[in-house]
Amino acid sequence: MAGLVLSGCAIKPFSQSLPIPTKRFITNPSNINLLHPKDPIFSPNFHGFSRWAVKVSAPLRIPSIDQQDLDLERERISSLDVQEEEIFDAGAPPPFKLADIRAAIPKRCWVKDPWRSMSYVVRDVAIVLGLAAAAAHLNNWLVWPLYWAAQGTMFWALFVLGHDCGHGSFSNNAKLNSVVGHLLHSSILVPYHGWRISHRTHHQNHGHVENDESWHPLTEKTFKSLDWITRTLRFTLPFPMLAYPFYLWNRSPGKSGSHFDPSSDLFVPAEQKDVITSTICWTTMLALLFGLNFVVGPVQMLKLYGIPYLINVMWLDFVTYLHHHGHEDKLPWYRGKEWSYLRGGLTTIDRDYGWINNIHHDIGTHVIHHLFPQIPHYHLIEATEAAKPVLGKYYREPKKSSPIPFHLLGELVRSLKKDHYVSDTGDVLYYQTDDKPCKEK
Template structure:
């Protein structure tokens, strides 16, 4: 690792400007080392950003912060329209296909396509949680509660934990999702003292990990806070992990004042569960399976897929507390390309995620313009990739196993022989 220079700078996350214009950052003054370098997995120099959030926000055009309720609602109705349209086409024409095999593939294709606008509704609920949907807080929470409940996500529960993720993105001890293990913790999870005791993982092992992550990853995150921060007080028995559930109003991931909001979230999920039960009773299990349950599972797949790749890359850092601040954490994300589905159905959440971490209250339909502005300001600190995301998913799973560093910046390493050799402390 490259060592830090002796110079330090006071990097202030200004809450006056940030709060007024929509940043999640709290008012903090954090001294971090200026001109701090590390080596990424490719062996290339990585320099930690030294600008402040206030400086970055000042370059974003003011009209990007405008939240239009009518415009936002129009996207809700558009996504619902496509869900109904796809469902009508599938229900009308697929049963007419004479071949059972072809019907199976037709229904499978429909479930995938139907999940696209359903993800769109999930993302619009996510906008509500960040108050980016409109200028009216009660409207945001009401719409978000309905949309997230329908897509199987507890609205307030996820909103609160997700807010903490935004407040501490890239902080190795405080981030809330896809927190990588340090080398020693990763070795402990493998039951070894040294990386030399391990042989490279087989692709079959990686495939199994990938399947678990993509099929039930989001559910396990909601149920036991999987991939979040460890909860040592709950480690004695495996079932104690359920105490950290997003459905538990006294879970350690929540604050004391969150209790009744978590109950409201649970009520939303319970209502949807009852509706699904009635759906099955009236229209049959197969009807519910293809029109809601499988698309629901696919929504969770897409959310894990997007979130993992927004925060996991061989070029992205994590920080120790002494070298972290809000601006550095927000920059520890990456924009990717997902084509037509990404910008039309997924509302640019993939293509403008870096901007979203800097200022989460900018609505998605203004995010492209704001992204262009910050790209000019941050220069090389902006992370972007247009590599096929499915290829990147496989590469990231194999290459980004744990993080290590000796100067406050922690970069990804692995024991599979890809890229820079780990220190193996």
């Protein structure tokens, strides 16, 4: 600190070794020597004085803290913040309740507008039909790859709207939800009620190792019991991105049953009629596609519907996998008393898909959707922003995407390489990695 003493004609700074005063006023300034006898001002050539002391009757003013001190203080505070981040435990029970998050979300976010929901259906169906008509008319190999990418993405958008019907966030009218859901999902070969019921199970048990329905981790024992073909198909691209049709028929490893079978243990007896209805709708769509082969030809049907269907499946597996895997920080899974609906839901991940966000109805805004699936998709962004102050570090801000979310391919690859299984024991678990190469047994 630069204190100054007026001495005759000269000005001399205080020695830096002096302590900084802790009080604003000096109560007895006559007892304080402000200069040191070895300072140059006491040399024999300076007016012959050998010692100077300053006595004042007015209070001394303490100068402000210099920039170096401010920088040091900022570094200290920053280091404390880093330490706090390092000790944050994502698997610890949060300091808030589900009701606290709900209370933070504006009431308008819970309002379901069936007209607005139907407007998205009309928009998406019109785009699907327009793309198919344009591609069939042009019938050019420079156009077909663009058509496949666009139409496959639109099929996925139809799935998301049917998904809203399944959650009841499309409207408050259960019959409208069921009719629209069947039309949308059957058109892309998804059994609406069969999927709706199993997806409800997923939401109600997300984050639970044994009870979750889709993309849940394998236990170490189950993982090591897999034959090399199954292990390769599950963890080697592109096979995991083509899993959805097989999941509908036979569920995940370690689980049994089919989304088409009303007697499957996926369903209770009261749901069997719904499952039969969905299976009939699915079969009808399959028969329609088979008949169209005789009208336009199998090659044309493959180009118009088959390849876009596969792109849709890849989108579905890609997005749903990354909702629950691949974050740079390891996220927990639970068993027993450690699991709760809130703690399980907080381990989902929001993703930014760039231009695709609007096309697939902001389904990447997934944390709030998982906690409150009754919120319509067009309110999810506002609801998430309102909930962030409550969620704190339990909310993980998604990385900003370029127009096309190529960065998420890297997240997918890294996750498939390391997120293999969880321990057979314990109640708060994290993915572990099998370092042994996959070989035929």
